Structure formats: C-alpha cells, structure tokens
Amino acid sequence: MDKKTRMKTVPGKSPAKRPKRPAIPRQPMPEQDPRRRRFNFEEVPLGYSEETARLEASRCLQCKKPGCVAGCPVNINIPAFVALIAKGHFVEALEKLKEQNALPAVCGRVCPQESQCEAGCILGKKDDPVAIGRLERFAADYAREAGHQQLACAVDPTGRKAAVVGAGPSGITVAGDLARWGHKVVVFEALHLAGGVLMYGIPQFRLPKEIVQYEINNLKKLGVEIRTDTAIGMTRTVDQLLEDGYDAVFVGTGAGLPIFLHIPGENAVGVYSANEFLTRVNLMKAYDFPKYATAPIRPQRAVTVGGGNVAMDSARTALRLGAESTIVYRRSLEELPARAEEVHHAQEEGVALNFLTAPKRILVDDQNRVTGVKCLRMELGKPDVSGRRRPVEVPGSEFVVEADTVIVAVGNRPNPLVPRTSPGIEVGKRGTIVTDKKNMMTSKPGVFAGGDIVSGAATVISAMGQGKQAARAMHAYMTGEEAPCL
Amino acid sequence: MAVINLTIDGKDVEAKAGSTVLQAARQANIPIPTICDHKDLSPYGACRMCIVEIEGVRGYPTSCTTPAVEGMQVRTRSPELETLRRRTLEMMLSGHPNSCLVCVHRKACEALRPRPTKAGRTTRCGFCSNREECALRSMALQAGQRDLRLPTLYAAHNLERDDPFMDRDYNLCILCARCWRICEKIHGKPAISIINRGKQARVGTAFNKSHVHSGCTFCGSCIDICPTGTLSDRFARWQGRPDAREVSTCILCPEGCSLTAYTKGGQLVSTAMTAFEPEASLCALGRFGCAQIVNAPVRLLRPAIKDNGKPFAVDWDSALDAAADGLRNHSGSLGILVSQATSREDRFLYRRLARALGAKIAVIPTVPAGRKQPLPKWLAGIKDKNVTGLILGGNFLDEEQLAGLGFLLIIDGLLSPVQERADVLLPAALLFETAGTFRTAAGRVKTLVKTSRAPGMARPEWEILRALGQRLGLKALAFDSLAEISAAVGNDRAPKAFKGGPRHDVRRVPAFFRGHRTADLVPALTAFGLPAAASLSEKSDAADGFALLEKRELVPNMHLLRIKAPQVAAYAKPGQFVILMARETSERTPFTLADWDAKDGSISLIIEEVGRSSRELVSLTKGDRLAHVSGPLGNAFPIEKKGTVVLGGGCYGIGGILPLARALRETGNRVISVIEAASAYLLFWEEELRTVSHEVRVATKDGSRGTLGGVQEVFQQIVDQQGQVDMFIAMGCTFMMRMVAEQTKPWNVPTFVALNPIMVDGTGMCGACRVSVHEETKFACIDGPFFDAHGVDWDELACRKNAYAREEVEALPQTVDLNALMFPGTTCQGRGCGR
Structure with missing residues (x-):
C-alpha cells in the first residue's frame, strides 16, 4: 500500500538509497483481517499503540520549513504535535491539533494524507513519510478514551448570533470556532442526527459513528445549539434567518444531490444512488434489522458504478451486506480517483474491480427489478480537460454483468435547496455558491458559505479549511474586529 | 350399507x-x-x-x-x-x-x-x-351480486391484537360458528363461544378474558377453519398464499406430531394441523413456532473459523478442514452434545463419529419450562482436562462451563452466546430444511420431509458429519445417501415421553430448542412465563421529542394525530409534508400535512395504518412523544386564481386537500372538494371540508353515499353539469391518482397529483423518491410533491413503491408490543375505534 502510494505521489522516482542514520521504518497500521472484516461493520484500521505512536513520531525531522504544514488545508502545526507525541505528551498533542482542527479523530481517519501533509514530508523524498494521519488519529483517540475534557475558553458573550446551515464538517468547524469566540451559534440540520456526510456517508467501518457523535456533543458543551429535523431552504430560507435576527449565516449544505447515469432502466427497483445506499445503511442502520425499522438491503450481486472513495465505500458496504461486490469504472487503475488505501482495502476484502467498463443499460425483469447491467468495454484515448485520458467505447464489446443491486457512485452536485430559495446569492455554473476567496462571503452580505456547496464534491478537510476561513470572516463581520487566535 | x-x-x-x-x-x-x-x-x-x-x-x-x-x-x-x-x-x-x-x-x-x-x-x-x-x-x-340494498353496518369491535399468536378482527365475522365448533370438537371444552345476543352477538371468550387466560391452547384450528379474515396467524398473514404444502413431522419435542408445512417460494410460512381431528391437534409451538424459528433473524448463515479470538466467515471447505484438524488433534478426549431435536440419521452419524474418535456423547432431551436441561456427568472432564475437545450441537453450555476447553466445534442453526468461543462454527439446517426420520416417544418412526430451503450456506447435519468423516478417513461415516443412513440406523430406542402436555397447556411447551430458549425465538411465549433473555419492549419516552397532543381513530384505520411541532406549524404551507419517526430506530416516513395551527404550534396529520411505521405511530397515545418531526418539506402548491378548481381526496388525501381548498378559496377560486371512501362509514372530514369549499361531493365504492365509484366519476359529473373546470388536483393512494389522471387526460385540463413514493431524507439528497414525469427523472421531495398527472410514469411509480414489499411484511410481526401481551390495558394496541 505504502509503496503504491509513494509511487503515485512521486511518479518516476525510484526508491533511493537508505538514509545514513539508523532509520526507523514507517510503522505499519494494525488492521482487522480482511477475511474477517468483510463480514462486519467494525473499523478496519485498529490504531497505533502508545509505543508505536511514539516510535513513529520520533521519525519526524522537525524541519524548519515544514512541507507538511503547507500541505495541510487547515495548517495544523504538525511538527509540534508530532513532537509532543514523541515525548509521550498525548493529551497536549491533541490540544495542539485542536488549535487548528476541530475534528482530529475524523481527519486522522478520512483525510487523503498521501496527497496533503504526508506528500510534503521531507522524509518521503527518500523514504516513507511520517504517518501524520495515523498519529493525529492516535492523539485524538487517546484523549477521548482517557476521558479528556476540552475546556471551553472563558470568553465574554459577544451578544452576536450566527446561524450555521448544515451540521457537516464545515458547519461543525464554523460553529465550534464562533462559539469559542463568544458568539451564540445555532446549527440547523435537515436530518435527524447531526454530522452530515460523516454520519450518512462515510461507513461505520471507516469512521465509527460514536466518534462523530462524541464530537457533536463537544460542540454542544461549547454552548452550540443544534436543531435537527430542520431543512433550511424548506422550513426557513436563508433570508428568513436574517430576518429572524441572525447577524450572520454560514451555508454548509454540502454536495448532496446525486448524479445519475441517465441510462435506460436507471429507475428500476434495486438501483440506488450511493447516497441512498449509504444513508440507508449508515444513518438508518439497515444492517441492524429488525431492531431498526429501515428495510434491510440484502444484495446478492452488487455492481457499483464509479471509481471514487464513495464508490469504494459503497462496494465495501455491499460486500458486508452479503453481496458479491463488483466495481465498474470506465477508466483504468491509473485514473482511479479513490485513495490508494481505500482501493487496497476494497481489493483485500474481495471487491472485484472492473476497469475500462462503462454501463450502458440496466436490465430489469417484469417487476422492474434489476437483473443485470449491460456494459461496454472502453479504451483510453487522448487526455481530456481534466488531464486524464478520455475513455472511448470499443464497438461491439457489449457484455452483461449479473446484478440485483446497482449503486451509482459517480458524484454529487451541490444540494440545490439553499441556492434555489436564496435569490440574492450568486450561484456558479455547476450549482455551487460563489464566494469571495478571501473571506468566503457570498454575494449577499452577512451570508457566508463553505465546503462542498462552494467547491463541489471535495474532501472533509478542505470543507473544514473553508469553514475556518469563513468563521474568522464571520467574526470580523459581526464584531468589526479581527478574530483572536484560538 | x-x-x-x-x-x-x-x-x-x-x-x-x-x-x-x-x-x-x-x-x-x-x-x-x-x-x-x-x-x-x-x-x-x-x-x-x-x-x-x-x-x-x-x-x-x-x-x-x-x-x-x-x-x-x-x-x-x-x-x-x-x-x-x-x-x-x-x-x-x-x-x-x-x-x-x-x-x-x-x-x-x-x-x-x-x-x-x-x-x-x-x-x-x-x-x-x-x-x-x-x-x-x-x-x-x-x-355476481353488485346491488347491495342493505347498508354496511361496521360493528366497530376492538381489534384483538394483544394475544400472542393471532390477530382477531371480529368486524369480519359472519357468525358461521366454525371456530367454536372446531374448538369444541378438538378440545371438548371450547375456549370460545358466541357471546352476547342479537345484534351484539359475536365470538369471544368467557367474560371477555384474553385468550392467554381463557384456556385456549393455541392449536390454531380456529384460524385454519375460519372462512373469512376474522382470525389470522400474525406471523403468516401478510406473506401471501403459500404455494406448496407438505406433511412432515415436528421434532421440537419427542411427541413427534405430524403437521402440514406451508411454504412460499421455498420459505416456511406456517405449520398447521394435518386434519381437523382431536388426535391431530398441535401445541402452540408446533403451530406457531416453527416458522418463527426457521425465519429467526439469528440464524447462522455461514461457516466460520476463529482467528485472533473472533470468528470470521469462510467457505465450507476451509471450515470443514479446520473442524477435521481440531477433531483429529483432540481424538480420544472428545465430547459430543447433540440435541434431541434432530433426526435419527443425524444422531446416528454423531454416534458413529463418537465411536470412531473415542468420544463421549450425550443427547440432550427437550424439556418444558421450569426444568433444567440434564447434562452428562462427563462434562466435569473439561475442568480435569479429560475432555479437551467438544462438538456442541446447540446452546447447552455457558462460557464458564466451556472454560479450559482446547477445541470447540459448534454445529447449530442459530447464533449462540458462546459462538465467540468456538474454533469452528458450522451452520446447520433446521426442522423442515432437512429430510430424515424421527422416532417418537410412542416408538413410531415418522418421516421428516424437507419442504423449506435452508438460509445462507446452512447444510443438513448428516451431510456435515459425512463430510467430516471423509476428511478424517472414517469408513463408518461413508454413506452414499440419506436412505442408506436411514437403513443403517436400525432399531434405535424411543426417547422418553415429554413431561406435561404441551397440547393442553401452552405453559408446558418445550422451553428450549437445541438449548436456545424458545421464547427468545418466539417472543410471544413470554406471555406464558417461558424464560426469555429479552426483556419487554420499552416504550420510548424521549424527553425532548415531539409531544402527541391528540390521537383519534376518525374512522376505521384512519387516525388523526395532532402533534406539537411549533416550527412546522409556523411555516407550513398547503401541500407540504413532514417526515416522522416514532422512535430513534424508526424509518423516516413522509406524511402530508392535513392542518396546522401556528398559534398553538400544533400540526395535524391523517395517518392510515398500512405497515410497520404507520402502526408504530398510531400505537402512540396522547402524551407520548415522537422522536422526530422534520419539516415542513416539499414545495407548497402554488396558490393562484384559476377559476374553478376541483380537488379530489381519498384516504389521507381527504386531510391533505383541506389546506389546499382553504387557500384556493381565499384566493378567489371556486372550490369543489370531492372525497371518496370505500363505504359511507369510512368517510370523514366532510363537514370540515364544507367550511373551506364552495361545494363538497362524495363518492363511495359501494354506493352507500353519494356517487357510486371514485372521485373520477364525480369529476365526470362535474364536467358534465358545470362545463368549465380550470384545474384538478388529486391526493390519495397511487391507484386513485392514476385513475384521475386517466379520466382528465382527454379533457385537457391541468391536473396535478401529489406523488407519494418511498423517501429517505426528504431533502433531495438520496434520490430514493425519484419519479419519471414527462420522461424526465424528478425527485418527489424537492421537485414535488405536485406533478402534472398526465406526465407521470405510473407503472414505474407502482414498482418503486413496492420495492420493499417483502421486507415490509417481515417487519410487521416485529411491531408486536409485548407489554400489551403481558399487561393488557397498558397500551392502545388495537384498542378503541373512536366510533
């Protein structure tokens, strides 16, 4: 896995000579056996022990100009927290992380470190980079399990009130920062549980939901009010929130509008958007029927269309529900957008990957239930605008993949609820909200936005980064003063 | 003669x-x-x-x-x-x-x-x-009788859903007396009889006691002989008509009663008496338990072997290899515990295996409640290290009794508390999933007929043992077929008679099946004091939920729920809906708003009981709290002045059109509200609608009030009589809206329907609710719920609505409130019809 990661991040470089000083190798992450975990929803990587964490942390060279920090969307002081772990000061390490990152336990698990902080690690040039993500996760888990309580800073209330729309990664970040600066914060969440994609999207085996709810509880302890069951854009509009007396509004409603393939048969019974499939299983616990009332999904043969992390999550979830699980992706392994680690995990568990394959039609029975997917072989042509080689159909290469469940994981567009109902907010071509790059303010004064609703479907950490930016700007907007350091 | x-x-x-x-x-x-x-x-x-x-x-x-x-x-x-x-x-x-x-x-x-x-x-x-x-x-x-001149007199008897195995709806009873006559024939003293006189006459128990206390033995013959839907087997009732039946033998106790097993698509639906004769009588477990046991959610589905202290699933070959290795390593110091609830052939092979490996073997007999399953003395050898390996054919031993064991092989059909301890776990077929023979306490050899399919990868035990024998090189277990084994069994001993008479007293039915508590598998047995691990279901009393201010059954099956939800009440608009969850574990289910009051912060919904979620909701009583009320959701209907607007409502839609009528009338439209019901006694809110419409018309499917037929027939009349109609809106079941769409299409009048597909989040995030309108995919939650009726792909909608039909049937018996069984009167299950 690590080898592949490195090859991917530093293309064309062969592994160099050993460093001169006695090298400690990058510490591997203990994992659940793939043969076993494919039948359970428990977390796959098991986490570092204290010893392993200290050993791994001691690899850090403590660079003067750390490349890792530059690679981090929220600019965590990585050398500092790593040094604290090396010294065994685990709780202090968490405090250091929390200065910049509200959700280290989450980011340590789901960030694509190999293309962010770890890509900038100087060790990585010649050897494997420091396992920054694993250390981040370790510090957060250690502190949580040790019952460490984060102290709310004693700040005088500012008397200002901010509304945060959407309790996902960006909203949680904004809410936490604003609350610490003394603002009254109300978070509006459409679903019945806060957490956004962390709750409904990312599966339990990658991010235990207990961790997300722990972070949500921390937010509540800071005085943030969370109103679930409230879909802004339906129940209230953003304009109405301003009328209701909120001094600033943050819109972090995410990229929750599934893209479909627009091929015949797509509305058949058994075809799910990845969002529906994952929501049913993660949020609604369809795997725990009959305790949970949500109808169980019992796939025998599942085909997932797409090649991103969501496709990997879907295929691995289908596997755990008892299916033979196949991914069809129209380009090749080289272009696969999913993290190498996720692809590796999926393959280890037995997900079959079908590259250069494009679905053309969903086959159905007389009850309009899925029986298979008619696919076409592809070959790679010239690079397109994304720089990736464009897949071209191979004529006459049709074949059928049998399936009773098809999961469409080809991406999401921004959720239209807020843009549709907020006339003064400028919306970009793909339905994203246009913001000022510097302060994340939309074309409507007092209304800020961040996360996937601004950038289109991206990562948890970039959403949090934008949340950080927006929170500072919102503070300045509401008080006229620069935000203090946290 | x-x-x-x-x-x-x-x-x-x-x-x-x-x-x-x-x-x-x-x-x-x-x-x-x-x-x-x-x-x-x-x-x-x-x-x-x-x-x-x-x-x-x-x-x-x-x-x-x-x-x-x-x-x-x-x-x-x-x-x-x-x-x-x-x-x-x-x-x-x-x-x-x-x-x-x-x-x-x-x-x-x-x-x-x-x-x-x-x-x-x-x-x-x-x-x-x-x-x-x-x-x-x-x-x-x-x-072929169409013209009924007598009105339907709905008796409005309480539903009886708080008895362990049956649902009873005496509103369907025609007093043919088959039920109490068969009860008398089979039991001598019938538990039921006709009570009351004249118009009040109905079938019931003496003093209206619950059947649990009436002397009923739950043989189920009354259900099987009832010509109507009055009496039904709660577990089987919505599964549909069985497609196969086969006489087999019940092995749950040594009585070995014959029974008829009914299956549908290879799945066991129910078991019943082979004849309406006293000697064919069954006990409650035989009649109602078999299907619940084999369909239990705790079935073992895959072979597994232990690794790092936890079992993980593998294929049969790896599991059998691991099992054979373990047995080989512990040969000479093995023990085998087999359940009596197995076939002669299975036990015969277990004995052969025991002899070949020098193992001790014991058959654990089936016992009624209050008795302990007797265990052999040699189990003490586990502590003394005389017994180092064990084959466990059921849930007979706890963690402590297993302590010190070197190798544990579990061959069973159900999950057990000690499976984490097992080195190899092999899933076995149960009851009618395997063929063979069974010797009863009376000494008769009866045939077990395989009628249902084993779930997952489960296999009959004789096949498992034969495969193990092959791996261990044991000739004694080498048989070509089941028939060969049957022939080799010879004259085995009859088991001891089962203590007590399960057919005469439910409290005496077997308390264990392969060591598992039967009341855990058939929860209704807890009503008779049979031991169970599960405690009674708890009523959710979420402190911060949404209070139920009022709940009434307006007409049979249609319930009015008034819920405190100030946020929804403050912002609701006509045509919008909410998503409800009765409990944290409920499904998210959408319901159209029937009314709201921003001043007192309440919303009203008309909910028809048609499945698990709605049943959970209508089982709540005033003062209970709902876990979640989300909304208002969906686009409000654009209220504009059009001229004459005709609204059609059926079922919950009668409530749904009320706010539309009010708003359309206030905007200056002439509003005609048309409501339909199956019969006059099922109509409701006619007066309420009259206050917000210029005219209210009624249609009934039996012609007992208003026009004979549905709203579409009334639409025709209105067009015939009044000419110009500028808009139709229909709200109700998919069938009714589809009929309306077909009716108004040739008239070329704008017609809108409020579509009601399955939804999950209700905010456009998942696409579960996608519908095709004019060949374009729309999300009913954020693009709807109102769509042009003439563009809707109704066939697709009907299929998508049926996506979980099977799972919904499966979910229904799960909603039985055990509190109601044990403490009648504590809940509203099936109480009061409101009329």
Missing part, C-alpha cells in the same frame, strides 16, 4: 342412509352454496345459504341439517330460493366489509395492486390478508 334413493332437481340420487340432503346432493355433484358447513364439522345450520325446497315440507329447510329420506323430492334451485339466498348473502355482507366486491374498479384495482394492503383494520377485501382464500368473497363474486 343401507342406501336410500331420492330425487334432487329431478335427478335420481342414491345416498348413504343417515346422510343429510346436502351430503346427498354433493355426492351427486349438485352444488349447493354453504359457508358454515365444513366437512369436518357436524351440521349447524347457521348461514342458511344451503336452503332447499322439499316436497311436502313447509318452508325452506337447510339442507345441511335435514336428513335425506327415502323418496324425498328436493329442489335446490328456484326463483324463490335464489331470492332468499341473495337476501341471506346480503344480510351477511351487511355485517362484513364488502365494498371491494361491488366496486366498479375492482378489476383494475386488483391488477394494479396485486397484493392486499397491510391495513390494521380490514375495511374491504383489498385490505384483507385472507383475500385469496375467503369463502364469502368467492361466493359473493360467484353470485
């Missing part, structure tokens, strides 16, 4: 002396309609459908109670008889919900809705689990 001769309908007929006129006619293939008559019951003469004319006899005697006499002249058909029978049938139907029988849309409805709706109260055939098998229905359809 004495023979008598008589004439029936001019035909000379021979009959056995002592037979009735009805029997004589049947023998001669002359049909006479009956309902109360049953071949296994003595004549009773309750339904009076079998009346005949007999020369020289005054009046119209019932042929079922009249003995045939030499030279008798019988007429079974005459205009008078036809009239009388029709009247009788009409009388019977007036006390039995019948609107579907006379509905003009019946054929279309049944074609588009092949499965009956899983309603709480059955108010028509389309809501009846017995639709396919109803004797009354087939008789009425045969008679």
Whole structure:
C-alpha cells in the first residue's frame, strides 16, 4: 500500500538509497483481517499503540520549513504535535491539533494524507513519510478514551448570533470556532442526527459513528445549539434567518444531490444512488434489522458504478451486506480517483474491480427489478480537460454483468435547496455558491458559505479549511474586529 | 350399507342412509352454496345459504341439517330460493366489509395492486390478508351480486391484537360458528363461544378474558377453519398464499406430531394441523413456532473459523478442514452434545463419529419450562482436562462451563452466546430444511420431509458429519445417501415421553430448542412465563421529542394525530409534508400535512395504518412523544386564481386537500372538494371540508353515499353539469391518482397529483423518491410533491413503491408490543375505534 502510494505521489522516482542514520521504518497500521472484516461493520484500521505512536513520531525531522504544514488545508502545526507525541505528551498533542482542527479523530481517519501533509514530508523524498494521519488519529483517540475534557475558553458573550446551515464538517468547524469566540451559534440540520456526510456517508467501518457523535456533543458543551429535523431552504430560507435576527449565516449544505447515469432502466427497483445506499445503511442502520425499522438491503450481486472513495465505500458496504461486490469504472487503475488505501482495502476484502467498463443499460425483469447491467468495454484515448485520458467505447464489446443491486457512485452536485430559495446569492455554473476567496462571503452580505456547496464534491478537510476561513470572516463581520487566535 | 334413493332437481340420487340432503346432493355433484358447513364439522345450520325446497315440507329447510329420506323430492334451485339466498348473502355482507366486491374498479384495482394492503383494520377485501382464500368473497363474486340494498353496518369491535399468536378482527365475522365448533370438537371444552345476543352477538371468550387466560391452547384450528379474515396467524398473514404444502413431522419435542408445512417460494410460512381431528391437534409451538424459528433473524448463515479470538466467515471447505484438524488433534478426549431435536440419521452419524474418535456423547432431551436441561456427568472432564475437545450441537453450555476447553466445534442453526468461543462454527439446517426420520416417544418412526430451503450456506447435519468423516478417513461415516443412513440406523430406542402436555397447556411447551430458549425465538411465549433473555419492549419516552397532543381513530384505520411541532406549524404551507419517526430506530416516513395551527404550534396529520411505521405511530397515545418531526418539506402548491378548481381526496388525501381548498378559496377560486371512501362509514372530514369549499361531493365504492365509484366519476359529473373546470388536483393512494389522471387526460385540463413514493431524507439528497414525469427523472421531495398527472410514469411509480414489499411484511410481526401481551390495558394496541 505504502509503496503504491509513494509511487503515485512521486511518479518516476525510484526508491533511493537508505538514509545514513539508523532509520526507523514507517510503522505499519494494525488492521482487522480482511477475511474477517468483510463480514462486519467494525473499523478496519485498529490504531497505533502508545509505543508505536511514539516510535513513529520520533521519525519526524522537525524541519524548519515544514512541507507538511503547507500541505495541510487547515495548517495544523504538525511538527509540534508530532513532537509532543514523541515525548509521550498525548493529551497536549491533541490540544495542539485542536488549535487548528476541530475534528482530529475524523481527519486522522478520512483525510487523503498521501496527497496533503504526508506528500510534503521531507522524509518521503527518500523514504516513507511520517504517518501524520495515523498519529493525529492516535492523539485524538487517546484523549477521548482517557476521558479528556476540552475546556471551553472563558470568553465574554459577544451578544452576536450566527446561524450555521448544515451540521457537516464545515458547519461543525464554523460553529465550534464562533462559539469559542463568544458568539451564540445555532446549527440547523435537515436530518435527524447531526454530522452530515460523516454520519450518512462515510461507513461505520471507516469512521465509527460514536466518534462523530462524541464530537457533536463537544460542540454542544461549547454552548452550540443544534436543531435537527430542520431543512433550511424548506422550513426557513436563508433570508428568513436574517430576518429572524441572525447577524450572520454560514451555508454548509454540502454536495448532496446525486448524479445519475441517465441510462435506460436507471429507475428500476434495486438501483440506488450511493447516497441512498449509504444513508440507508449508515444513518438508518439497515444492517441492524429488525431492531431498526429501515428495510434491510440484502444484495446478492452488487455492481457499483464509479471509481471514487464513495464508490469504494459503497462496494465495501455491499460486500458486508452479503453481496458479491463488483466495481465498474470506465477508466483504468491509473485514473482511479479513490485513495490508494481505500482501493487496497476494497481489493483485500474481495471487491472485484472492473476497469475500462462503462454501463450502458440496466436490465430489469417484469417487476422492474434489476437483473443485470449491460456494459461496454472502453479504451483510453487522448487526455481530456481534466488531464486524464478520455475513455472511448470499443464497438461491439457489449457484455452483461449479473446484478440485483446497482449503486451509482459517480458524484454529487451541490444540494440545490439553499441556492434555489436564496435569490440574492450568486450561484456558479455547476450549482455551487460563489464566494469571495478571501473571506468566503457570498454575494449577499452577512451570508457566508463553505465546503462542498462552494467547491463541489471535495474532501472533509478542505470543507473544514473553508469553514475556518469563513468563521474568522464571520467574526470580523459581526464584531468589526479581527478574530483572536484560538 | 343401507342406501336410500331420492330425487334432487329431478335427478335420481342414491345416498348413504343417515346422510343429510346436502351430503346427498354433493355426492351427486349438485352444488349447493354453504359457508358454515365444513366437512369436518357436524351440521349447524347457521348461514342458511344451503336452503332447499322439499316436497311436502313447509318452508325452506337447510339442507345441511335435514336428513335425506327415502323418496324425498328436493329442489335446490328456484326463483324463490335464489331470492332468499341473495337476501341471506346480503344480510351477511351487511355485517362484513364488502365494498371491494361491488366496486366498479375492482378489476383494475386488483391488477394494479396485486397484493392486499397491510391495513390494521380490514375495511374491504383489498385490505384483507385472507383475500385469496375467503369463502364469502368467492361466493359473493360467484353470485355476481353488485346491488347491495342493505347498508354496511361496521360493528366497530376492538381489534384483538394483544394475544400472542393471532390477530382477531371480529368486524369480519359472519357468525358461521366454525371456530367454536372446531374448538369444541378438538378440545371438548371450547375456549370460545358466541357471546352476547342479537345484534351484539359475536365470538369471544368467557367474560371477555384474553385468550392467554381463557384456556385456549393455541392449536390454531380456529384460524385454519375460519372462512373469512376474522382470525389470522400474525406471523403468516401478510406473506401471501403459500404455494406448496407438505406433511412432515415436528421434532421440537419427542411427541413427534405430524403437521402440514406451508411454504412460499421455498420459505416456511406456517405449520398447521394435518386434519381437523382431536388426535391431530398441535401445541402452540408446533403451530406457531416453527416458522418463527426457521425465519429467526439469528440464524447462522455461514461457516466460520476463529482467528485472533473472533470468528470470521469462510467457505465450507476451509471450515470443514479446520473442524477435521481440531477433531483429529483432540481424538480420544472428545465430547459430543447433540440435541434431541434432530433426526435419527443425524444422531446416528454423531454416534458413529463418537465411536470412531473415542468420544463421549450425550443427547440432550427437550424439556418444558421450569426444568433444567440434564447434562452428562462427563462434562466435569473439561475442568480435569479429560475432555479437551467438544462438538456442541446447540446452546447447552455457558462460557464458564466451556472454560479450559482446547477445541470447540459448534454445529447449530442459530447464533449462540458462546459462538465467540468456538474454533469452528458450522451452520446447520433446521426442522423442515432437512429430510430424515424421527422416532417418537410412542416408538413410531415418522418421516421428516424437507419442504423449506435452508438460509445462507446452512447444510443438513448428516451431510456435515459425512463430510467430516471423509476428511478424517472414517469408513463408518461413508454413506452414499440419506436412505442408506436411514437403513443403517436400525432399531434405535424411543426417547422418553415429554413431561406435561404441551397440547393442553401452552405453559408446558418445550422451553428450549437445541438449548436456545424458545421464547427468545418466539417472543410471544413470554406471555406464558417461558424464560426469555429479552426483556419487554420499552416504550420510548424521549424527553425532548415531539409531544402527541391528540390521537383519534376518525374512522376505521384512519387516525388523526395532532402533534406539537411549533416550527412546522409556523411555516407550513398547503401541500407540504413532514417526515416522522416514532422512535430513534424508526424509518423516516413522509406524511402530508392535513392542518396546522401556528398559534398553538400544533400540526395535524391523517395517518392510515398500512405497515410497520404507520402502526408504530398510531400505537402512540396522547402524551407520548415522537422522536422526530422534520419539516415542513416539499414545495407548497402554488396558490393562484384559476377559476374553478376541483380537488379530489381519498384516504389521507381527504386531510391533505383541506389546506389546499382553504387557500384556493381565499384566493378567489371556486372550490369543489370531492372525497371518496370505500363505504359511507369510512368517510370523514366532510363537514370540515364544507367550511373551506364552495361545494363538497362524495363518492363511495359501494354506493352507500353519494356517487357510486371514485372521485373520477364525480369529476365526470362535474364536467358534465358545470362545463368549465380550470384545474384538478388529486391526493390519495397511487391507484386513485392514476385513475384521475386517466379520466382528465382527454379533457385537457391541468391536473396535478401529489406523488407519494418511498423517501429517505426528504431533502433531495438520496434520490430514493425519484419519479419519471414527462420522461424526465424528478425527485418527489424537492421537485414535488405536485406533478402534472398526465406526465407521470405510473407503472414505474407502482414498482418503486413496492420495492420493499417483502421486507415490509417481515417487519410487521416485529411491531408486536409485548407489554400489551403481558399487561393488557397498558397500551392502545388495537384498542378503541373512536366510533
């Protein structure tokens, strides 16, 4: 896995000579056996022990100009927290992380470190980079399990009130920062549980939901009010929130509008958007029927269309529900957008990957239930605008993949609820909200936005980064003063 | 044998002396309609459908109670008889919900809705689990009777859903008395009888006691003999008509009763008595338990082996290899515990295996509640290290008793608490999933017939043992077929008789099946004090939920819920909906807002009980709290001045059109509200609608009020009478909206329907609710719920709505509130109809 990661991040470089000083190798992450975990929803990587964490942390060279920090969307002081772990000061390490990152336990698990902080690690040039993500996760888990309580800073209330729309990664970040600066914060969440994609999207085996709810509880302890069951854009509009007396509004409603393939048969019974499939299983616990009332999904043969992390999550979830699980992706392994680690995990568990394959039609029975997917072989042509080689159909290469469940994981567009109902907010071509790059303010004064609703479907950490930016700007907007350091 | 001769309908007929006129006619293939008559019951003469004319006899005697006499002249058909029978049938139907029988849309409805709706109260055939098998229905359809002159008198008896295994709805009862007659025949002292008199007469227990305390043994014969949907097996009732039946043997105790196993698509649906005779009687577990046991959610599905302290699933070959290795390593110090609830062949192979490996073996007998499962003394050898390996054929030992064991192989069909401890776990087929023979306590050898499919990768134990024998190189276990094993078993000993009489007392049914508590697998058994691990279901009392201010059953099956939800009430607009969750574990289910009051912060919903989620909701009582109320959701209907607007509402849609009517009228439209129901007694909110519409019209499917038919027929009348209509809006079930769409299409008048597909989040995030409108995919939650009726792909919508039909049926028995079983009166399960 690590080898592949490195090859991917530093293309064309062969592994160099050993460093001169006695090298400690990058510490591997203990994992659940793939043969076993494919039948359970428990977390796959098991986490570092204290010893392993200290050993791994001691690899850090403590660079003067750390490349890792530059690679981090929220600019965590990585050398500092790593040094604290090396010294065994685990709780202090968490405090250091929390200065910049509200959700280290989450980011340590789901960030694509190999293309962010770890890509900038100087060790990585010649050897494997420091396992920054694993250390981040370790510090957060250690502190949580040790019952460490984060102290709310004693700040005088500012008397200002901010509304945060959407309790996902960006909203949680904004809410936490604003609350610490003394603002009254109300978070509006459409679903019945806060957490956004962390709750409904990312599966339990990658991010235990207990961790997300722990972070949500921390937010509540800071005085943030969370109103679930409230879909802004339906129940209230953003304009109405301003009328209701909120001094600033943050819109972090995410990229929750599934893209479909627009091929015949797509509305058949058994075809799910990845969002529906994952929501049913993660949020609604369809795997725990009959305790949970949500109808169980019992796939025998599942085909997932797409090649991103969501496709990997879907295929691995289908596997755990008892299916033979196949991914069809129209380009090749080289272009696969999913993290190498996720692809590796999926393959280890037995997900079959079908590259250069494009679905053309969903086959159905007389009850309009899925029986298979008619696919076409592809070959790679010239690079397109994304720089990736464009897949071209191979004529006459049709074949059928049998399936009773098809999961469409080809991406999401921004959720239209807020843009549709907020006339003064400028919306970009793909339905994203246009913001000022510097302060994340939309074309409507007092209304800020961040996360996937601004950038289109991206990562948890970039959403949090934008949340950080927006929170500072919102503070300045509401008080006229620069935000203090946290 | 004495023979008598008589004439029936001019035909000379021979009959056995002592037979009735009805029997004589049947023998001669002359049909006479009956309902109360049953071949296994003595004549009773309750339904009076079998009346005949007999020369020289005054009046119209019932042929079922009249003995045939030499030279008798019988007429079974005459205009008078036809009239009388029709009247009788009409009388019977007036006390039995019948609107579907006379509905003009019946054929279309049944074609588009092949499965009956899983309603709480059955108010028509389309809501009846017995639709396919109803004797009354087939008789009425045969008679082709459309014009019922007697109104339906819905008795509004409480539903009886708080008894362990049955649902009873005496509103469907036609007093044929088959149930108490079979009860008397089988048990001598019937637990039920006809109580009250005249119009109040109905079947019930003495002093209206719960069946748990009535002496009922739950043999289920009353269910099986009931010609209507009055009595039903709660677990089986919505599964649909079984497609296969097979007589097999119950092995749950050494009595080894014969029973008929009913299956559908290879799945066991129910088991019942093989005949309506006292000696064929079954105990509650045999009648109701088998299907629940084999369909339990705790079935073992895959072989597994232990790694790093936890079991993980593998294929059969790896598991068998691991099992054989373990047995080989512990040869000479092995023990085997087998359940008595296995076939002779299975036990025979276990014994052969024991002999070949020098293992100790014990068969654990089945015991009733209050007795301990006897365990062999040699188990002490586990502590002394004399026994280092064990094959465990059930849940007989706990963690402590297993401590110190070197190797544990579990061969069982159900998850057990000690499976984490097992080195190898092999899933076994149970009950009718395997063939073989069974020796009863009486010494008879009976056949086990394989009728249902084992779930997952489970296999019969004899196959597992044979495969193990092969791996261990044991010739003693090498058999080519099951028949060969059967032949080799020889004269085995009969098991000891089962203590107590399970067929006479439910409290004496086997308390264990392969060491698992039967009450854990068949939760209703807890009502009889059988031990169970699960405690009673707890009522959710979320402190910060949404309070239920009022709950009433407006008309049978339609419930009004008024909920405190200030945020929804403050911002709601006509046509919007909310998503409700009764508990944190509930499904997210959308319901159209029927009304709201921003001042007191309340919302009103009309909820029809048609499945698990709605049942959870309508089972709440005033003061309870709902876990979640999300909304308002969906686009409000654009309220503009159009001219004449006709609204059509059915079921919950009657509530749904009220706010629309009010707003449209306030905007200056002429508003005509049309509501439909199956029958007059099912209409509601007519007066409420009158206050917000210029005119209210009514349609009933049985013609008991207003126009005969549905809203579409009234739409036709309105167009015929008033000419110009500027807009139609319909809200109700998919079938009704589809009918409306077809009706108004040629008129070219804008017609809107509020679509109601399955939803999950309700905010456009998942696409579960996608519908095709004018060949474009739309999300009903954020693009709807209102769409152009003439562009909707109705077939697709119907299929998508049925996506989870099977799972929904599976979920229903799970909603049984055990509190209600144990403490009748503490909950509102099936209480009060509000009328």
